[in-house]
Amino acid sequence: MFEQEQEAHSFFLLLDGHVRVIKTTPDGQEVTVRYISPGELMGIAHALGRTTYPASAIAAIDCVLLAWPGHLWPKFADAFPNFGANTYKTVGSRLQDAHTRVVEMSTEQVDQRVAHALLKLVKQTGRKTDEGIMIDFPISRQDIAEMTGTTLHTVSRLLSSWEEKGLVKSRREKVTVVEPHRLLVLAEGRTGKN
Amino acid sequence: MFEQEQEAHSFFLLLDGHVRVIKTTPDGQEVTVRYISPGELMGIAHALGRTTYPASAIAAIDCVLLAWPGHLWPKFADAFPNFGANTYKTVGSRLQDAHTRVVEMSTEQVDQRVAHALLKLVKQTGRKTDEGIMIDFPISRQDIAEMTGTTLHTVSRLLSSWEEKGLVKSRREKVTVVEPHRLLVLAEGRTGKN
């Protein structure tokens, strides 16, 4: 969709689908920064006073989106005061999210981080099914690993063990949370011991 | 100075000194989000569309600052267009910083993170001395640990070993970087092995 460091030629509004935003380190490792859901703006480098994209965006599933050339940004912000105001609120809440991520990465164990990540995805994109709440796009163990700073192996092990306990159900590139509440307990848990 | 979750009564401009911004987890662990240097705005919850502070601020050393009641925020932004624009640029760059932190926490080892943290502090607040560049306010091992998501013990061990190698010099609550370049190599290093 667009690439890190590339000239920020356009900004987008996602109408349908899901987009993964990733950052790549010099040595090739990828870190998922966030997932974009329908209705969200993306590629808003201009709002941050940048001329290049700070990250890459990849469609997690087929998407429909509107695109405008970057140079329209100031005009938009001018012509529609609410547009500007809302954008800044968006940026603000992304800053919050990022700080939350930093705190999680600093203080939580891998299992808690993965649990939090799943809950976040479920909240953001969950679709109710008769088995529980399903994450509404294909997501691999690798993807989850890149969100939580771990390896696909560890994620696989965690999901297996949670499936045994009836917390989640997963097939290839699909995850369904069966018992959000118990998963939340696990995510918050570990007060000292456990 | 102000506390997390507290009503955002004021916003501030730091004139002199250094401020540590921290987030506290429900179970009492503290994570340092960033350090504020003279000339920077702080407590700008209002710019993010919030009414409470998202974090706590503590003077790392005696400070001089200007404070305005929060309700003046919209007036300021209105009356001085540059003020508003600049603020949003600030927020944007903080978002960048936060994402960088996330990437570092996800992909780097503890020693690299500590090295990066020291370099960042040196760049932001360093003062040249005849021994190297000194971080210009009292900073304990514990503080560094809270910036990097590790323990004071590990930080202590790292600093000791770096001191042996002549990379840094440290006394109680003081750190001087003697060889920034070699430290940078260490921070970036570890391409595969080493």
Add this chain to the structure above:
DNA sequence: TGAGAACTTTGCTGCAGCGCAAACAAGTTG
């Protein structure tokens, strides 16, 4: 329908770094 690609599971091994504990500075205060 069969070969290959992509994703997942699982066992085993090793070690970075945390937790604990105890001794040791270096300031600070009466």
Add this chain to the structure above:
DNA sequence: CAACTTGTTTGCGCTGCAGCAAAGTTCTCA
């Protein structure tokens, strides 16, 4: 200057989780 308080160092044991390796599954495409 003696008694504290606060920060630092260092040793040791343990463990969470990464790395490696090798099957096993599911999907896709010719």
